[in-house]
Amino acid sequence: MIDIIGSGSSGNCYWLEGEPPLLIEAGIAPKEIQIKKDFRLSQVGVCLVTHIHKDHCKYVHKLLDRGIDCYLTKEVKEDLGLSSHRTHLIEPLKRFKAKGWVITPFDVEHDTGNPLGFLIENNSEKIVYSGDTAFIKYKFQNLTRIMIECNWSEETYTSPLVQKKRLLKTHFNLDKVKDFLNSNNLDKVKEILLLHISSRNGDPEYFKKEIEKIVDKKIRVRYE
């Protein structure tokens, strides 16, 4: 259902299978997406972008050129200077329909103008995607999959202490991911994807084990 094409500061892009398939974030070059997805990029109907940092929106114009409708905020549009008729402006907490999908953007905590996360639904799935954020304000019902940033943890932090100040306010850490999972009903969740794990301050295997400890055994936990 979900393919991680890229996750982390070097570029983010996630492929959600559906009618038509949907992309979250445009931080990976279309060429690379083509190679990873057997040249199926032309089938994609929708691309959602969360915020103006380049690892999330660098290739928006290229996707637009390929005829993909991109949904993004006014801030992203202005920053990238987009004018294509395929750009659609979205706002937090305003639900919209995009081809076979129903999308609810919500506001998150990151150090840029108007950053978003998404609740993404179609006939069979209800998926939450956190985006880059220190935490999520909202709760969700009947989720089937959770795509959540798990950037760092106290135990695996190795960067100079001064940088922690920013991390604290901008990126999910393991404890807060646990809090999020504990405060939502996970009965229908099949899968949890841990995204955007920091190469310096995170340890994917350790995070996976820690999350597996607190969720039901039938839920699959994975990272890239």
Next chain:
Amino acid sequence: MGKIVKKELVNNVEKRVGDLVKENRLDLPKNYSLGNAMNSAWLKLQETKTKNKKPVLQACTKNSIANSLLDMAVQGLNPGKDQGYFLAYGNKLNFQRSYLGTVSVAKRVANIKDVVARVIYEGDDFKYSMQNGDISIEKHSQKFGNRKKENAIGAYCVIKFDDEREDYIELMTLDEIEDAWSQGQVFKKDKEQDYIPHSKFKTEMMKKTVTSRACKKYINSSNDNAVVAKAFNRSEINEAEQETEEEYQKANSQDIEDALEPDSVEDGYTNDQINFANKLLKSHVFDSDREEWEEKIEKTETKNGMSKLIKEINAELEDRKEAEKQEQEESQQEIPI
């Protein structure tokens, strides 16, 4: 956690500071009396409470109290002079430096004689030049009438040194200052917020911001005092932790469906919803303004908007019933027996 004894704790911290001084890793300022600072810290600690109104000396770990006292002492600060204060979050106590504290640390570690900050107002005659990256102010003259906070367009801070170094000048536009404020949780750019200090005491806050920025440059680049710089930076992180902790209270709380904007595109509401709303309106308490409510129902177009309206009607219904009940009780009391 046992009772925290002042003597034991203070002795401990004093000993650690003494060791640092002995090993030549720390120079305390000549006019700094560790004993005095400890005493005033202790007085402050006794009256400091956690968010849940518990005394920090009971609620916080001994270790964190010792560390916050150490942070204070190493930076050569005294909470009695408003150079910093103690703050608890969870069971961890932090020492947070104030703006006066920042100036004091900078003076000490970088041989700074004086720090002056000034605000630039619209209409001021302000000229500066740059040479090799150094800013020098050629002229700043001001009409007294210009000094209105809504006319402030920027601020600068001049650092004067004890030795023959040229003055250092940090210059910031109002826009840059507001960007710095937006990093915190209180100030939001482009929003009217009259009640927060950033608006109420705008020019004072501008001076603080430009001063802190100028001083930090010298504290973090002074090579002789790694111990101080470390304590200094730790207090920065404490501040960030504190702020995020407060923000984090909001986490995972509101159901997204309740938070949606009412005009969110969605499948229309169901007939069940309308029937339910109309049923609520049948109560006699709506006799006076039923039509207005019915109009509201008619105008609502989304499922979500409708469920919000139902909540509103329900609340109104209960309020009015309650008011009616009270009225009745009061009128009964008035009848003399």
